[in-house]
Amino acid sequence: MFKKKSKVRASKKRSYMSELWRNYKKNPSAMIGLIIVVVIIIIAIFAQITLDYNQDIVQQNMKERLQKPSSEHIMGTDQYGRDVLVRVLYGAKYSLAVGIISVAISCLIGSSLGLIAGYYGGVIENLILRSTEVFMGIPSVLLAIAIMAAFGQSLFVLMLAIGLVYVPMFARTARAAVLPVRDEEYIEAARVSGVGDLKIIFSHILPNSLSPIIVQVTMGVANGILTASHLSFLGLGVPVPAPEWGAMLSGGREFIRDYSFLTFYPGFAIMITVLSFNLMGDGLRDATDPKLKQ
Amino acid sequence: MMDPILEVKNLTKHFKTKYGLLHAVDGIDLTLERGKTLGLVGESGCGKSTTGRLILKLIEPTTGQIIFDGKDITNYKNRAMKEIRRDMMFIFQDPYSSLDPRKTVSQIISEPIIANNILKKSSDIEDRVTELMTTVGLAERLYNTYPHELDGGRRQRIGIARAIAMEPKFIICDEPVSALDVSIQAQILNLLKELQRKLGLSYIFITHDLSVVNHFSDDIAVMYLGKIVERAPAEELFLNPLHPYTKALLSAIPVPELDVKMERILIKGEISSPINPGEECRFAKRCYFCQDICMKEPKLLEYSPQHFVACHRAEELKGLEGGL
Incomplete structure (x- = not known):
């Protein structure tokens, strides 16, 4: 009998997500965004499995340098004779990794700070908010450059730098989401029941203020990818010769007059990825908006 | 007054606002005997919910003393308070916002x-x-x-x-039925009554509805602007209201009989601001019986055994019935 109960409980618990999904799939542009994101993820995984980094991605082949797009090289070759299509496909991995891991870092730190600020209020809130304002006063790319300069240049430092840059955004989003929940009577009820602060934050406040944070995560991935490309373009991101899209743009820059495809394809890849994550974020925001619920 | 589970002495809560000090609760005394119900009655904004939250120490009192089950819990902090809270619970007014929707x-x-x-x-x-x-x-x-x-x-x-x-000993019910339909109100009240009998609970029953509290309480305290203006056993209060405010409240209870003509004492104006109240009786501005003496604040005095009232003119007004 109790086993049955637990089963029912498990199936009921998902109802928030299923409701979200029901609202989400009504939105065609959001669905297009989701499909593209899924395709990009599949490409990243397959490129990683099927292509050999040393042989296909970075090995130079000077005989075939700067070939225009043809049936053999659909997107042409770059100044070292490497196939642009293969490199663009392989590069999806970097953008996704940077986008997702940096957002994970900023979401974890930022949301925790925001939850604490919103829940406790007073001096703690002021302290956290004012320091986020200081960080927001520094242009994000400049801040990332400073962090990269301090810790050296590698993929991990890039993720960390971008992650830290977006901490204030998450902190503010989370705090704003907590404020209306904090004064609800069920929080007071939990306190009367003897529930500790930490448990209240994670089991009552977080689930009830999750929607804006989820949206921010999706938008954050797009921002992270864009910032990573900025930094790589400036030569600060993933070290060459890795086929990061921003780095490829930067490499093709000198040839933009005669061989514009060198910059067009990686740029297009960035655009599509960022666009689809943004479409997803918009769709999620609409789906979580209670005013749209039937 | 044999075995009080809760005693509140001179409980005060002032909130700082940008216009001055808001006297939400201003020096109230309450006693609740074990297994009994104390009704706390008053209109919106008179501080009755604040009183409930103060007793559970959800808000820290400005001054005063709270003695629960023989222990002075006024200065209890987190850990000790958690122990005490097992015995004190709260039933909230709004059954929609007091339950986590997730x-x-x-x-x-x-x-x-x-x-x-x-x-x-x-x-x-x-x-x-x-x-x-x-x-x-x-x-x-x-x-x-x-x-x-x-x-x-x-x-x-x-x-x-x-x-x-x-299995607490004491529950504060903060308007537990005011958000419900009348038919359901009765069910919930009966449930609370039954639980009190079964579990030996003591209640503080906060409400703005005197007809609800009549059937439910052993004692009734009437609050006005952060002060208790009258306190008496329920029966006594209904038979013999002394304070003009209580009289007015009682006269507003509808009587479900055809040939009884309702004679209402109307209260003029609206509740005055609890921010920086003056020296006069808190009810003076709305009172039909206000005189010069009412410019000084009356104390809550025992008029007859167990019947306390805070009105200078209680004696004179005793005979006056509603309709004046």
């Missing part, structure tokens, strides 16, 4: 049990929750439903189940 009925009811480590095995907890649900009259099939799937009466039953889960 939690199932069973999760809500089991929360205090889990938070205080009363039961550890999940099957024990499930048994206890089912038992509590039966006690408050909730069908077992609602075990895994969410609050938004239920009506107001059922939701309030969930709140009551959560409040009695720890």
